[in-house]
Amino acid sequence: MYDFKPVLAALSRVLLVFSVTFWVPWAWSWWADEHRLQEIWLIGFAATFVTGVLLMWWTQKHRRELMPKDGFMLVNLVWVVLPIFAALPLWLGVGRMDWTDAYFEAVSGLTATGATVLTGLEGLPLSVNVWRCFLQLFGGLGIMLLVVAVLPLLGLGGVQLYKAETPGPLKDAKLTPRIAETARGLWGVYFVLSLGCFLAYRWAGMSWSDAFMHMSTTVSLGGMSSHDASLGYFESMRVEGVAMVFMLLAGISFARYFIVWRMGSVMSLVRDVEVRSYLVVLLVSIGLVSVLLAVENTVDSFPEALRVSAFQVISVATTTGYSSANYALWPAFAPVLLVFLGCFVSCAGSTGGGIKMVRMILLVKQAKRELVRAIHPRVVNPVHLGGTAISNAVLMSVMAFMLIYGATIITLTMVLLYTGMDMVSAFTAVVATVNNIGPGLGNVGPAANYGSLTDFQTWVCTVAMMLGRLELLSVLVLFTAQFWRK
Numbered sequence: 318m319y320d321f322k323p324v325l326a327a328l329s330r331v332l333l334v335f336s337v338t339f340w341v342p343w344a345w346s347w348w349a350d351e352h353r354l355q356e357i358w359l360i361g362f363a364a365t366f367v368t369g370v371l372l373m374w375w376t377q378k379h380r381r382e383l384m385p386k387d388g389f390m391l392v393n394l395v396w397v398v399l400p401i402f403a404a405l406p407l408w409l410g411v412g413r414m415d416w417t418d419a420y421f422e423a424v425s426g427l428t429a430t431g432a433t434v435l436t437g438l439e440g441l442p443l444s445v446n447v448w449r450c451f452l453q454l455f456g457g458l459g460i461m462l463l464v465v466a467v468l469p470l471l472g473l474g475g476v477q478l479y480k481a482e483t484p485g486p487l488k489d490a491k492l493t494p495r496i497a498e499t500a501r502g503l504w505g506v507y508f509v510l511s512l513g514c515f516l517a518y519r520w521a522g523m524s525w526s527d528a529f530m531h532m533s534t535t536v537s538l539g540g541m542s543s544h545d546a547s548l549g550y551f552e553s554m555r556v557e558g559v560a561m562v563f564m565l566l567a568g569i570s571f572a573r574y575f576i577v578w579r580m581g582s583v584m585s586l587v588r589d590v591e592v593r594s595y596l597v598v599l600l601v602s603i604g605l606v607s608v609l610l611a612v613e614n615t616v617d618s619f620p621e622a623l624r625v626s627a628f629q630v631i632s633v634a635t636t637t638g639y640s641s642a643n644y645a646l647w648p649a650f651a652p653v654l655l656v657f658l659g660c661f662v663s664c665a666g667s668t669g670g671g672i673k674m675v676r677m678i679l680l681v682k683q684a685k686r687e688l689v690r691a692i693h694p695r696v697v698n699p700v701h702l703g704g705t706a707i708s709n710a711v712l713m714s715v716m717a718f719m720l721i722y723g724a725t726i727i728t729l730t731m732v733l734l735y736t737g738m739d740m741v742s743a744f745t746a747v748v749a750t751v752n753n754i755g756p757g758l759g760n761v762g763p764a765a766n767y768g769s770l771t772d773f774q775t776w777v778c779t780v781a782m783m784l785g786r787l788e789l790l791s792v793l794v795l796f797t798a799q800f801w802r803k
Contacts, residue, residue: 426452457537570666638755670753
């Protein structure tokens, strides 16, 4: 029988690290004189900390090196258990939230999805909005990377945790000889980018609290906001400009920035095939949507069309999900294109969700290779990426991922359709949650939210967010018979 205790021993340390995060909303509640909520944040801290201590005490004799399957189990437990503690203050502090909605909101935050069931965000206590947004900052690059960076977990298999948590098909390329050093480097880049975004938003005219909250949800590509109208609330070109710059930056692999810093040259970034493809797809898409909006007279002028299309294309394609306009009302081609872009544009190693651009590049190259082989069956024509030949094992992994990805989208959509949801809302809700985009179309579009869903539908979307955040395979491997065999 599988021995959970070594995994629970590692989970106890994750809980101890996570308990510290409750002091962030507590500080904001103290600053805003929210006396009742100060107690709620302390309750959240105490519940998480005490649980971590008790779990550590119970498993103290069961610590050992984690095996590969332990890494998968731990990562899945983290993403199931932490939202329980993160949801507790939301459940207690927002009177109209039941447990299903509170857990959904917490999962949406930690997975950097940005879907919400709440309306009247301006009327929420400041510390509650801060907590919703800060969860995205914490979850953006991956909780496990934080743990490996802060607590090297000596003897607890840091490499396996890194591989299970890191998005993208090329997980074996280490940036430094030690995984803890890699994690610290990535979080260092994340911190610098976050600080720059925070100061830029303040310069653009946001209050300190709005700058902090939107920094948290921009760098994490999460997209939650303290306003129902999202960034459209500010009606500011400066704010939108800052958001676009940092969404673009956060959509690129943080590992690339780490390499640029270590080498002291931006050439590795410029030469990267994935980054070039990422920028080209965004530019072409912005051009297409701008021309469409201008031709259809959806907006007053072409410069205005260029502005709104650039913001919305970057926002949805990077899976951030901010809105400055109700793009669901645009000509049908535009909103469908935006949702499609959100499925694959973000780079592997970024805080974005979806298939990732590198997988799409490999799929296109593999398709070209098969076309050549159809004409010349004996030709040797390996797939290359950036001058490096890609092994068949990686290509098979990508194709397996795409098969499971498609099956997941279809299955969850059929489940929602069975509950009576309309086609557009059901399909785009699944696509938006599996790819961690946030808003879909129809009843879950940019002018609406997920608050109209039934409890069962909400749980389906909650599972979809978790599957997407851990890139499907890391979750579904737990349901194979081989995983549980010794």
